[in-house]
Amino acid sequence: EVQLVESGGGLVQPGGSLRLSCAASGFSFSSYAMSWVRQAPGKGLEWVSGISGSGGSTYYADSVKGRFTISRDNSKNTLYLQMNSLRAEDTAVYYCAKHYSGRYADAFDIWGQGTMVTVSS
Amino acid sequence: EIVMTQSPATLSVSPGERATLSCRASQSVSSNLAWYQQKPGQAPRLLIYGASTRATGIPARFSGSGSGTEFTLTISSLQSEDFAVYYCQQYNNWPPDTFGQGTRLEIK
Numbered sequence: 001e002v003q004l005v006e007s008g009g010g011l012v013q014p015g016g017s018l019r020l021s022c023a024a025s026g027f028s029f030s031s032y033a034m035s036w037v038r039q040a041p042g043k044g045l046e047w048v049s050g051i052s053g054s055g056g057s058t059y060y061a062d063s064v065k066g067r068f069t070i071s072r073d074n075s076k077n078t079l080y081l082q083m084n085s086l087r088a089e090d091t092a093v094y095y096c097a098k099h100y101s102g103r104y105a106d107a108f109d110i111w112g113q114g115t116m117v118t119v120s121s
Numbered sequence: 122e123i124v125m126t127q128s129p130a131t132l133s134v135s136p137g138e139r140a141t142l143s144c145r146a147s148q149s150v151s152s153n154l155a156w157y158q159q160k161p162g163q164a165p166r167l168l169i170y171g172a173s174t175r176a177t178g179i180p181a182r183f184s185g186s187g188s189g190t191e192f193t194l195t196i197s198s199l200q201s202e203d204f205a206v207y208y209c210q211q212y213n214n215w216p217p218d219t220f221g222q223g224t225r226l227e228i229k
Binding site (some may be wrong): 044095107 | 167208210220222223
């Protein structure tokens with residue numbers, strides 16, 4: 001079964017850091033680009049960051065550029081999102097998502113269940 | 122950045138009827154458009170990619186059309202499980218991939 005399982009969310013103070021993980025199974029992880037998408041409470045979907053299958057190319061939304069870092073360990077079939085200098089507006093459910101085909105520009109066909117990040121003092 | 126605008130914000134339809142949801146891009150995205158369904162407390166589910174291709178396991182009552190800047194998701198005969206929020210997403214000009222603000226499909 002193709003599956004993505006996120007972990008690492010929680011409550012953090014403004015200015016703090018958190019690292020999210022996304023464990024993949026059931027597909028050839030290194031063959032697919034991956035992204036992080038977040039959803040603030042009661043709001044819509046916002047793409048946050050993406051990474052190519054090899055990890056050699058990374059992309060960020062302007063809202064997180066310079067604060068978040070996406071990475072992947074293909075030997076462990078795991079995607080990461082290192083989040084630094086967190087702000088209240090980063091509070092959201094964070095989903096990892098698999099790109100549908102082998103190219104970067106594609107829809108997201110598999111999503112994790114999400115992990116909640118709350119930034120508050 | 123391409124802005125995706127969905128209409129209406131909320132659509133009230135009776136079970137068994139047809140629902141038509143719209144998505145407009147601020148500039149052409151060719152056919153690089155996807156539709157997702159999201160139910161409360163769940164992750165989004167891919168319905169349509171390439172503007173008109175149903176994803177694996179998606180019932181035939183869901184269909185997508187359009188290209189360029191105007192897109193439509195049609196649900197031909199609404200079932201109870203179809204009442205949810207629907208998002209469009211463009212993946213033609215990235216980063217960033219951008220989503221519409223969503224259309225809430227509710228029971229009339």
